[in-house]
Amino acid sequence: MHPIHLLRIVSSVRRLLQTNRCRSFSSCQHNMASIKHKNARRIEGLDKNVWVAFTSVAADPSIVNLGQGYPDIPPPSYVKEGLAQAAMVDRLNQYTRGFGHPTLVKALSKVYGKVYDRQLDPFKEILVTVGGYGSLFSTMQALVEEGDEVIIIEPFFDCYVPMVKMAGAKPVLIPLRLKSTATTGISSADWVLDQEELASKFNSKTKAIIINTPNNPIGKIFSRSELQAIADLCIKHDTLCFSDEVYEWLIYKGHEHVKIATLPGMWDRTITVGSAGKTFSVTGWKLGWSIGPEHLIRHLQTVMQNSLYTCPTPLQEAVGRGLLRDFELMGQPDCYFSALALELEGKRDRMAAMLAQTGMTPVVPEGGYFMIVDVTALNQDLTHMGDDEPYDYKFVKWMIKEKKLAAIPVTAFVGEDSVKQFEKYIRLCFIKQESTLDAAEAILKNWNKG
Amino acid sequence: MWRRVAVYGPSLSVRLAIAGFHEKGIMSRRLHARRLEGIDKNIWVEFTQLAADYKAVNLGQGFPDFSPPSFIQEAFCNALTGGFRMHQYTRAFGHPNLVKILAKFFSRIVGREIDPMEDILVSVGAYQALFCTFQALVDEGDEVIIVEPFFDCYQPMVMMAGGMPVYVPLKPREGRGPALTSADWVLSPEELASKFTSRTKAIVINTPNNPLGKVYQWEELQVIADLCIKHDVICISDEVYEWLTYDGAKHVKIASLPGMWERTVTIGSAGKTFSATGWKVGWAIGSGHIMKHLKTVHQNSVYHCATAAQEAISVGFQREYDVFGTEDSYFHQLPITLHEKRKRLADCLKSVGLKPILPQGGYFMIADISNINVDLNDPTTKEEPYDYRFVKWLIKEKGLATIPVSAFYSPEHRDQFQKYIRFCFVKEDSTLQAAENILKQWSENK
Numbered sequence: 023m024h025p026i027h028l029l030r031i032v033s034s035v036r037r038l039l040q041t042n043r044c045r046s047f048s049s050c051q052h053n054m055a056s057i058k059h060k061n062a063r064r065i066e067g068l069d070k071n072v073w074v075a076f077t078s079v080a081a082d083p084s085i086v087n088l089g090q091g092y093p094d095i096p097p098p099s100y101v102k103e104g105l106a107q108a109a110m111v112d113r114l115n116q117y118t119r120g121f122g123h124p125t126l127v128k129a130l131s132k133v134y135g136k137v138y139d140r141q142l143d144p145f146k147e148i149l150v151t152v153g154g155y156g157s158l159f160s161t162m163q164a165l166v167e168e169g170d171e172v173i174i175i176e177p178f179f180d181c182y183v184p185m186v187k188m189a190g191a192k193p194v195l196i197p198l199r200l201k202s203t204a205t206t207g208i209s210s211a212d213w214v215l216d217q218e219e220l221a222s223k224f225n226s227k228t229k230a231i232i233i234n235t236p237n238n239p240i241g242k243i244f245s246r247s248e249l250q251a252i253a254d255l256c257i258k259h260d261t262l263c264f265s266d267e268v269y270e271w272l273i274y275k276g277h278e279h280v281k282i283a284t285l286p287g288m289w290d291r292t293i294t295v296g297s298a299g300k301t302f303s304v305t306g307w308k309l310g311w312s313i314g315p316e317h318l319i320r321h322l323q324t325v326m327q328n329s330l331y332t333c334p335t336p337l338q339e340a341v342g343r344g345l346l347r348d349f350e351l352m353g354q355p356d357c358y359f360s361a362l363a364l365e366l367e368g369k370r371d372r373m374a375a376m377l378a379q380t381g382m383t384p385v386v387p388e389g390g391y392f393m394i395v396d397v398t399a400l401n402q403d404l405t406h407m408g409d410d411e412p413y414d415y416k417f418v419k420w421m422i423k424e425k426k427l428a429a430i431p432v433t434a435f436v437g438e439d440s441v442k443q444f445e446k447y448i449r450l451c452f453i454k455q456e457s458t459l460d461a462a463e464a465i466l467k468n469w470n471k472g
Numbered sequence: 473m474w475r476r477v478a479v480y481g482p483s484l485s486v487r488l489a490i491a492g493f494h495e496k497g498i499m500s501r502r503l504h505a506r507r508l509e510g511i512d513k514n515i516w517v518e519f520t521q522l523a524a525d526y527k528a529v530n531l532g533q534g535f536p537d538f539s540p541p542s543f544i545q546e547a548f549c550n551a552l553t554g555g556f557r558m559h560q561y562t563r564a565f566g567h568p569n570l571v572k573i574l575a576k577f578f579s580r581i582v583g584r585e586i587d588p589m590e591d592i593l594v595s596v597g598a599y600q601a602l603f604c605t606f607q608a609l610v611d612e613g614d615e616v617i618i619v620e621p622f623f624d625c626y627q628p629m630v631m632m633a634g635g636m637p638v639y640v641p642l643k644p645r646e647g648r649g650p651a652l653t654s655a656d657w658v659l660s661p662e663e664l665a666s667k668f669t670s671r672t673k674a675i676v677i678n679t680p681n682n683p684l685g686k687v688y689q690w691e692e693l694q695v696i697a698d699l700c701i702k703h704d705v706i707c708i709s710d711e712v713y714e715w716l717t718y719d720g721a722k723h724v725k726i727a728s729l730p731g732m733w734e735r736t737v738t739i740g741s742a743g744k745t746f747s748a749t750g751w752k753v754g755w756a757i758g759s760g761h762i763m764k765h766l767k768t769v770h771q772n773s774v775y776h777c778a779t780a781a782q783e784a785i786s787v788g789f790q791r792e793y794d795v796f797g798t799e800d801s802y803f804h805q806l807p808i809t810l811h812e813k814r815k816r817l818a819d820c821l822k823s824v825g826l827k828p829i830l831p832q833g834g835y836f837m838i839a840d841i842s843n844i845n846v847d848l849n850d851p852t853t854k855e856e857p858y859d860y861r862f863v864k865w866l867i868k869e870k871g872l873a874t875i876p877v878s879a880f881y882s883p884e885h886r887d888q889f890q891k892y893i894r895f896c897f898v899k900e901d902s903t904l905q906a907a908e909n910i911l912k913q914w915s916e917n918k
Contacts, residue, residue: 059735059762062765065607069764115545116749153774155775163505164504165504165505188769188772308776325508332597334751
């Protein structure tokens with residue numbers, strides 16, 4: 023008998039002896055129903071979600087929605103056309119290779135082979151998943167379990183903590199801290215990790231650290247030396263690194279995106295996550311990928327083959343073709359990867375200016391399409407809204423109601439211990455068309471007129 | 473490391489230590505999570521590669537090699553040009569247009585008001601709906617009854633959720649002569665009843681069944697329902713082939729039986745419904761108090777499904793709702809087309825000495841190969857079950873791809889079912905012709 027079965031028999035017998043199961047069916051029918059239809063322990067407490075609370079707002083057309091992170095600008099036309107063409111081919115409407123459609127994984131290996139400056143095996147070192155989200159899930163399920171600790175840097179994309187918990191492990195949080203005392207001209211580069219604090223979070227149970235660069239929500243791009251410090255700790259403590267780089271192409275002038283997997287000693291212990299949705303402004307296509315060494319990727323592939331098996335074919339074909347087209351243009355202004363960043367830089371600067379003129383203090387991001395802003399200077403009194411929620415949650419709800427402008431509270435991205443540090447910040451998304459930004463600007467200009 | 477030795481015993485720890493040393497010198501402890509133990513092998517990965525390598529006529533994996541109906545392709549193209557929202561995130565638990573039409577459509581069939589927002593979860597194919605169901609409801613130590621032969625993913629999914637699979641076989645009905653159709657394969661009610669214990673969390677049924685093609689009748693489902701109610705067990709009903717029934721067999725939804733709605737998760741597939749398996753859109757339908765747990769798994773695993781495909785499927789379902797029961801309905805036409813292909817393949821298999829079991833429903837037909845004597849002289853497959861070896865020989869020597877049926881049996885019972893192979897007949901006539909030519913030629917040369 024497989025040892026796993028033996029273990030399960032032992033543990034279930036142990037549980038049986040411990041629990042007070044009712045043998046008489048009829049009298050316990052109601053209780054049995056509530057026991058049996060209860061959820062599995064792995065999802066206990068993971069049902070709440072900030073998006074569920076705030077995305078219904080998006081349906082109201084009178085609200086200017088700078089909340090959830092998706093573009094309201096169209097994707098490039100060649101990407102949409104690629105999909106229309108793919109859907110016309112019979113074969114491309116049926117199952118493709120489970121770990122990634124050949125056209126797509128080969129295109130990824132070409133593009134990232136150049137970026138990493140290394141040969142990437144399209145079949146063994148790349149896995150295509152349902153969005154960057156699906157890559158994170160496959161990574162956690164494959165490599166993280168009960169007894170493990172996973173270090174997460176605050177503020178973090180909110181799914182990291184529940185995914186770590188669902189895998190049975192313990193999240194260990196460490197906040198980025200604002201090192202500047204200025205009240206204007208703050209950038210995401212002013213938010214840094216305390217090196218001693220970071221080192222103190224690593225121990226023998228640490229299985230992995232999750233980094234997100236460019237970071238959502240702050241927009242910080244971790245510099246080479248910051249990544250080296252993290253890499254040194256990973257190597258010293260023999261931990262893995264999960265690097266969420268979905269915004270990798272949205273890098274603004276004067277900054278460089280560095281892949282931690284390219285630092286010495288890191289390729290063998292790093293999974294890097296990317297996203298077609300963020301790359302081509304098609305979040306609704308839900309395609310992403312994990313890149314890493316075979317000895318790690320094969321475990322993600324095992325999760326994939328036992329969870330959803332394969333991703334949609336025509337979408338993968340279209341993304342593959344889009345990548346190949348832009349691969350040829352890499353380094354040139356026509357390349358969508360850099361053209362989009364250029365377009366967004368203007369929007370970033372516009373948004374920072376409109377926020378600043380109300381008296382708020384924006385944190386200008388080095389990358390990504392979010393900006394957080396400190397609302398302290400507005401001195402908005404929200405005591406009438408009670409005190410069972412952090413300030414930013416109340417502020418956003420008040421702002422939606424009174425100003426018809428939606429954002430996301432930043433404490434949704436931090437643990438309880440860091441709420442006080444972040445509760446004066448809200449997050450805005452600026453990958454929006456000019457008319458949306460015009461509407462936001464109108465609201466902000468009139469802010470102080472009540 | 474030593475804590476794990478104490479818990480799991482020496483043999484497992486030796487394996488762990490060896491695994492540690494093999495991994496590139498990093499992480500002296502094991503890299504992968506325990507939940508992956510024993511579930512890394514996969515028949516599709518192996519056999520689809522083989523079929524491709526040998527450019528075999530592919531009656532193996534279950535997908536059509538003809539196009540989806542034109543109305544669904546048009547719907548997809550319209551969705552793509554339908555404004556920016558079609559390319560951005562939609563509602564996580566299911567695109568509103570899709571869940572609304574699914575609720576409307578299936579309410580009519582199940583005979584109760586299905587709430588589109590509470591009772592339905594859209595997933596990345598029926599496969600992911602199954603995954604969400606097991607992850608949401610199965611805990612370590614729970615038993616899950618699986619009816620054999622079963623679609624192969626049920627077993628590893630139960631294991632990954634920490635559950636213990638308990639198997640009960642469909643068997644040829646005794647004393648009625650040769651079992652020539654899938655209707656002749658039945659469960660023994662006594663044997664089935666004996667599998668239910670106080671640890672049983674769920675039972676998985678698949679109707680129409682893959683690979684056998686059995687369509688469970690009302691009375692058979694009633695036996696299962698009675699046991700579910702008696703033991704307060706959840707029923708997971710995989711009904712992806714629900715529209716494909718032949719010879720007047722009627723598909724019955726176990727969720728429509730008394731007492732079953734509140735304890736059943738019914739799984740469906742747009743890929744199988746509209747012959748577009750590559751779109752990977754599926755759903756789970758059930759009472760909200762169970763569905764909310766599947767939603768929790770979904771929001772912590774993939775969160776959203778692709779928008780445009782969901783929009784296209786909603787248009788397809790609206791069209792089918794309007795023409796339901798008429799000759800125009802794709803759900804009416806497809807089974808008629810497949811009925812012919814099924815008969816054609818069965819006749820061909822019989823003519824060359826294979827013994828097909830005529831399926832009442834679904835995409836597949838299994839055939840008994842015990843009468844065939846071939847010299848399977850391939851040293852690379854020596855340790856494998858007979859049907860695996862036979863299928864590989866058939867791919868390599870004859871250029872015809874099928875799937876070995878023992879892959880759909882539990883490790884415990886695999887040995888007893890090594891003489892069947894599975895054919896998919898949802899193929900163009902030219903593909904079936906090519907397969908026929910291969911089989912006839914082989915038969916003539918024997």
